[in-house]
Amino acid sequence: MTEYALILVSTVLVNNFVLVKFLGLCPFMGVSRKLETALGMGLATTFVLTLSSVCAYLTNEFLLAPLGIEYLRTIAFILVIAVVVQFTEMVVHKTSPVLYQVLGIFLPLITTNCAVLGVALLNTQAQHSFLESAVYGFGAAVGFSLVLVLFAAMRERITVSDVPAVFRGPAIALITAGLMSMAFMGFSGLVKG
Amino acid sequence: MLTAILALALLALAFGLLLGYASVRFKVDSDPIVDxxxxxxxxxxxxxCGFPGCHPYAEAIAKGEADINLCPPGGETVVMALADLLGRDPKPVEGGVKEKRVAYIDEQICIGCTLCLQACPVDAILGAAKHMHTIIVSExxxxxxxxxxxxxxxxxxxxVKVEPATWTWPYPAAAAKPEANHG
Structure with missing residues (x-):
């Protein structure tokens, strides 16, 4: 149990995918203008990342490894992730219109994101078990959502504050992201190993 | 080598079938009112109308967020048809009742740039690059x-000049407005 807790803490805080591993930066910058969209994106990402890391694990374990074609991991994972997300989008659209309204447009947006593929590949690299993969994916997504929501809240404040003209817009956003990244680096050492 | 190709091909085929099945099985009928x-x-x-296209406007009308009289190109005909369909009272078209107008290209000045062809949503402009364009009035x-x-x-x-062929009875809603102005 402590193992899973460790994985969770390490992916959420210490090895945060956005601020420490620098994956998934485009939704981080792109969808962080408003708190609500950031929340929606965070939810969708949590959903997709957990699902895709599990599916990628299954593909790797039961298809690629037995056939000895692990070198096709990247392309196989892209295929699996894209299909799974598309499929769930259809099912959600049919079965739960409310959930679809929340996640709707964000689901296909996050599908082809590098963080999603990155988590799947890192999972196989670290040779995680099934449950570990799921926790790893979930933790990565929670970390992503946390950072995204924090960043969105900061950007909402920044837009109304008096920023020098040269720093306005993306410049101050990138500086903020950099400062956040440095702050998150402070978590390293929280979990050993 | 062959196993790799076969495995990926089979995987892709299976997923293709799955998605194909899902798109039929989980087909979502869009709101019939919107259509x-x-x-x-x-x-x-x-x-x-202030919406990015006709379909978004239709959605807004169906949700009750938009009024039915915001469509200047459609004019009274559309307002009346919508009022009929939705059981709402017809209103004069937003921005006053415009007389029906059509575009006219001064063919002496036209340089044949085709920019207006690309802008026209109903393909009512006839012409080609470096040839003068003209408007198909009926479209x-x-x-x-x-x-x-x-x-x-x-x-x-x-x-457009009112001719016997194009003249219609004024709609009650449109006629009520000028009267109110007089009174």
Whole structure:
């Protein structure tokens, strides 16, 4: 149990995918203008990342490894992730219109994101078990959502504050992201190993 | 090598079948009201209603967020049809009742740039690059989208003369407005 807790803490805080591993930066910058969209994106990402890391694990374990074609991991994972997300989008659209309204447009947006593929590949690299993969994916997504929501809240404040003209817009956003990244680096050492 | 190709091909095939099945099995019927409203709208996609196209406007009408009288190209015909369909009271078209106008290209000035062709949502402009263009009057909806892109300002909106063939009885809603102004 402590193992899973460790994985969770390490992916959420210490090895945060956005601020420490620098994956998934485009939704981080792109969808962080408003708190609500950031929340929606965070939810969708949590959903997709957990699902895709599990599916990628299954593909790797039961298809690629037995056939000895692990070198096709990247392309196989892209295929699996894209299909799974598309499929769930259809099912959600049919079965739960409310959930679809929340996640709707964000689901296909996050599908082809590098963080999603990155988590799947890192999972196989670290040779995680099934449950570990799921926790790893979930933790990565929670970390992503946390950072995204924090960043969105900061950007909402920044837009109304008096920023020098040269720093306005993306410049101050990138500086903020950099400062956040440095702050998150402070978590390293929280979990050993 | 062969196993790799086969494995990926089979995987892709299986997923393709799955998605194909899912798209049939989990097909979501769009709101029939939206489709009906959309069918009435003139499909000029001109955006004069404040929505980015006819379908979003149809959705807004169906949800009750938008009024039925925001479509200038459709004019009274559309307002009446929508009022009929939705059981709402017809109102005069937003921005006053405009007389029906169509675009007119001054063929002496036209340089044949084709910019207005691209702007026209209903393909009512005939022409080719470096040849003068002309408007097919019967197709023109008077949405004015071609006026803006013309680099030589050769397009003007001219009112359509009321002829026996085009004359219609004024709608009660449209007629009520001027009376109210007099009184």
């Amino acid at each position: 009906k409203v959309d069918a009435i709208l003139p499909q000029t996609q001109c955006g004069q 023109c909806t008077g949405c004015e989208l071609c006026v803006e892109p013309c680099p030589v300002d050769c397009i003007s909106m001219v009112p």
